[in-house]
Amino acid sequence: MEITITFSNKQPKYIDIYEQLKSMIIKQLLTANEKLPSKRYLSSNLNVSIHTVKEAYEQLASEGYIYSVERSGYFISPYDLDWGISPKKIERKTLDSATKIQYDFKNGQVDEQAFPLKEWLKIYKKLLGSDMVPTGHWQGEISLREQIALYVEKSRGFSCDLDQVYVYSGTQHQLQELCRFFGNVKVAIEEPGFKRATTIFQQNKLAIQHVPIDEKGATKPVEPCQLYYITPAHQFPLGGVMPIDRRITLLKWATENNAYIIEDDYDSEFRYKGNPIPPLAQIDQLQRVIYFGTFTKTLMPSVRISYMILPKPLVDKFNTYYSEQKTTVSKIDQLVIADFMRSGIYTRHIAKMRTLYRRKREKLIESLNSILGPQYEIIGDAAGLHIVLKLPDWLNEKQAVQLAQEAGVAIDPISTSYQQNPINNLVMIGYGAIPIELIEEAVYILSNKWNTFHLMSVRDRAKI
Numbered sequence: 001m002e003i004t005i006t007f008s009n010k011q012p013k014y015i016d017i018y019e020q021l022k023s024m025i026i027k028q029l030l031t032a033n034e035k036l037p038s039k040r041y042l043s044s045n046l047n048v049s050i051h052t053v054k055e056a057y058e059q060l061a062s063e064g065y066i067y068s069v070e071r072s073g074y075f076i077s078p079y080d081l082d083w084g085i086s087p088k089k090i091e092r093k094t095l096d097s098a099t100k101i102q103y104d105f106k107n108g109q110v111d112e113q114a115f116p117l118k119e120w121l122k123i124y125k126k127l128l129g130s131d132m133v134p135t136g137h138w139q140g141e142i143s144l145r146e147q148i149a150l151y152v153e154k155s156r157g158f159s160c161d162l163d164q165v166y167v168y169s170g171t172q173h174q175l176q177e178l179c180r181f182f183g184n185v186k187v188a189i190e191e192p193g194f195k196r197a198t199t200i201f202q203q204n205k206l207a208i209q210h211v212p213i214d215e216k217g218a219t220k221p222v223e224p225c226q227l228y229y230i231t232p233a234h235q236f237p238l239g240g241v242m243p244i245d246r247r248i249t250l251l252k253w254a255t256e257n258n259a260y261i262i263e264d265d266y267d268s269e270f271r272y273k274g275n276p277i278p279p280l281a282q283i284d285q286l287q288r289v290i291y292f293g294t295f296t297k298t299l300m301p302s303v304r305i306s307y308m309i310l311p312k313p314l315v316d317k318f319n320t321y322y323s324e325q326k327t328t329v330s331k332i333d334q335l336v337i338a339d340f341m342r343s344g345i346y347t348r349h350i351a352k353m354r355t356l357y358r359r360k361r362e363k364l365i366e367s368l369n370s371i372l373g374p375q376y377e378i379i380g381d382a383a384g385l386h387i388v389l390k391l392p393d394w395l396n397e398k399q400a401v402q403l404a405q406e407a408g409v410a411i412d413p414i415s416t417s418y419q420q421n422p423i424n425n426l427v428m429i430g431y432g433a434i435p436i437e438l439i440e441e442a443v444y445i446l447s448n449k450w451n452t453f454h455l456m457s458v459r460d461r462a463k464i
Contacts, residue, residue, distance in 0.1 A: 109433035140167025239380015
């Protein structure tokens with residue numbers, strides 16, 4: 001048997017021999033029970049040491065691809081016809097067969113081109129040279145918690161101590177830890193609402209009350225509950241901003257019912273209409289409010305760092321419950337964000353992004369109004385990084401999303417945020433990621449695709 005082996009010069013030669021022989025066996029290029037060349041013969045042909053061939057053969061034997069017979073040598077192990085990878089070419093679906101998305105209107109994205117990467121990397125490199133070996137405090141790095149406390153005091157108007165601040169790897173993570181701490185309690189969430197929060201409640205097997213929103217946002221739960229998850233700064237997904245009177249009503253409800261409100265303030269930095277409305281955490285100064293914040297929208301989604309601020313009376317019990325906890329958040333990333341905030345770069349970045357997103361929002365609304373026309377209604381545009389578009393009677397959500405995708409435009413459905421009685425005439429259009437110069441073009445493409453569908457539908461009905 002003559003065997004040809006090509007050496008890559010990128011790894012030990014015995015691995016090249018092992019990998020290429022293994023591939024020949026799997027592809028059934030070598031026959032079952034066929035004898036392999038002797039170690040001496042193959043080493044001479046390949047101009048390598050006998051030890052090199054021996055290591056390759058022994059590895060193949062340990063994995064069962066070959067077997068040895070004393071004084072006879074090595075042989076190919078018997079195999080079934082369908083053993084390993086079929087020699088036939090496997091057809092695989094690739095992204096090339098799908099429509100390529102050219103215009104990203106997906107929710108939850110940010111403008112990555114505007115991120116101050118040079119400053120970020122400079123801080124990162126500086127910190128990599130320091131002592132990064134010890135693990136951090138389970139509650140979060142002190143320097144980051146200090147900056148978070150300063151930030152919420154300055155930007156959100158409420159004060160907290162360092163021991164009230166907890167750093168986590170995302171909103172779902174901190175909600176999961178909170179659910180474990182409270183145990184088997186009754187919970188509530190606004191309807192429609194953040195479906196990933198609902199998922200956490202479901203995974204913890206909690207009794208969930210879905211509380212319908214109205215024109216002012218989340219309403220009071222009808223049934224008793226201990227935790228109520230809401231998004232007052234920019235209701236997700238419909239986009240409303242909760243007025244001050246409703247916030248006070250909910251705080252009064254929480255106090256009277258010995259309940260806690262989880263205030264998810266996920267994109268409060270981006271408000272474009274009217275004066276800022278104080279968060280619930282400011283109004284009651286963290287008495288009945290558990291505050292959730294994140295760096296996802298202000299930095300970038302891949303920075304999986306969020307924070308939770310607990311009312312003071314919960315801190316000792318929470319710390320005792322998690323006394324054996326280890327941090328799951330990268331120490332270096334925490335320290336980079338802390339330095340980012342301390343240096344003032346973070347505040348300047350938010351100010352720059354607020355201006356950029358305001359311009360994108362204005363361009364999107366202008367394009368939707370002028371190109372799509374009055375049959376489409378824009379709602380939920382006062383804050384955040386997305387708007388909600390109400391569709392005309394002849395176009396439902398599923399059709400709108402599918403047609404948009406066929407045209408290379410990515411938008412999000414709203415119905416998936418409903419747990420009860422979903423509606424099908426709304427879509428979500430995010431403007432965080434898309435370059436401002438492509439917004440009008442993307443809306444024209446949507447308009448053409450949707451209007452063509454409408455005309456074809458009218459013609460089809462006329463034929464009946």
